Amino acid sequence: MITRRLFCGCLAGALPLAVTAARAQSVECAVFTPDRQKSISPDDAIARLKVGNERFTTGKSINCDLMAQVKETAGNQAPYAAIVGCIDSRVAPELVFDQRIGDVFCARVAGNIVNTDIIGSLEYSTKVVGARAIVVLGHNSCGAIKAAVDNVKLGNITALLKNFQPALATLSKADGHRDSHNYPLVQKVAEANAKLTAESLTKRSPILKQLVDAKQLKIAAAMHDIKTGKVSWLS
Numbered sequence: 001m002i003t004r005r006l007f008c009g010c011l012a013g014a015l016p017l018a019v020t021a022a023r024a025q026s027v028e029c030a031v032f033t034p035d036r037q038k039s040i041s042p043d044d045a046i047a048r049l050k051v052g053n054e055r056f057t058t059g060k061s062i063n064c065d066l067m068a069q070v071k072e073t074a075g076n077q078a079p080y081a082a083i084v085g086c087i088d089s090r091v092a093p094e095l096v097f098d099q100r101i102g103d104v105f106c107a108r109v110a111g112n113i114v115n116t117d118i119i120g121s122l123e124y125s126t127k128v129v130g131a132r133a134i135v136v137l138g139h140n141s142c143g144a145i146k147a148a149v150d151n152v153k154l155g156n157i158t159a160l161l162k163n164f165q166p167a168l169a170t171l172s173k174a175d176g177h178r179d180s181h182n183y184p185l186v187q188k189v190a191e192a193n194a195k196l197t198a199e200s201l202t203k204r205s206p207i208l209k210q211l212v213d214a215k216q217l218k219i220a221a222a223m224h225d226i227k228t229g230k231v232s233w234l235s
């Protein structure tokens with residue numbers, strides 16, 4: 001039997017938690033404005049993504065009123081980060097990092113590679129709109145990486161797979177048989193691809209290089225684990 005005293009005691013203990021949760025929700029559900037975006041450093045931007053992934057993996061993703069956010073961002077957007085991710089259905093960046101409407105730009109293509117169009121999109125995200133970080137997000141068991149490892153030839157996929165040549169070039173005899181069933185080898189290529197893709201951005205874009213040199217932008221590579229939802233950072 002729950003006494004009045006016990007009930008009140010439990011309620012008193014639960015209230016601060018409820019207030020804290022409500023406060024966290026109101027902060028996280030506030031949309032990014034240009035002023036809020038400017039107040040965030042490149043390191044803060046990466047930290048926000050890390051905290052968001054922590055919420056995601058611990059079942060604490062925040063439910064916001066998305067239609068309210070749609071209305072609040074209709075006139076302008078000021079996302080704080082840009083993510084280059086794979087098209088894989090299991091790695092949606094907004095979900096994995098627990099982000100919502102107007103928070104992050106996302107470019108998605110098989111194997112999270114970049115080309116002129118994607119680099120142009122990243123220049124727009126950062127130089128024009130002001131995002132403070134770019135994350136190249138690879139993942140394990142990536143079909144595009146497996147196809148590249150197996151040297152698949154099929155339609156336009158053949159040309160797409162040429163983008164993985166620099167990552168494949170990191171392999172040596174010690175990595176064993178080049179076959180998509182060799183999980184460590186596939187993982188090594190996926191990690192090399194995310195890292196090399198991130199590193200290539202400042203080489204291929206003077207605009208991104210200038211922002212990084214001026215410490216207005218941080219570029220990082222990370223890997224998403226499709227078995228745990230956890231993102232680990234390579235740089």
Ligand SMILES: [Zn+2]
Pocket residue numbers: 086087088110111112139141142143144145
């Ligand atoms: Zn993939």
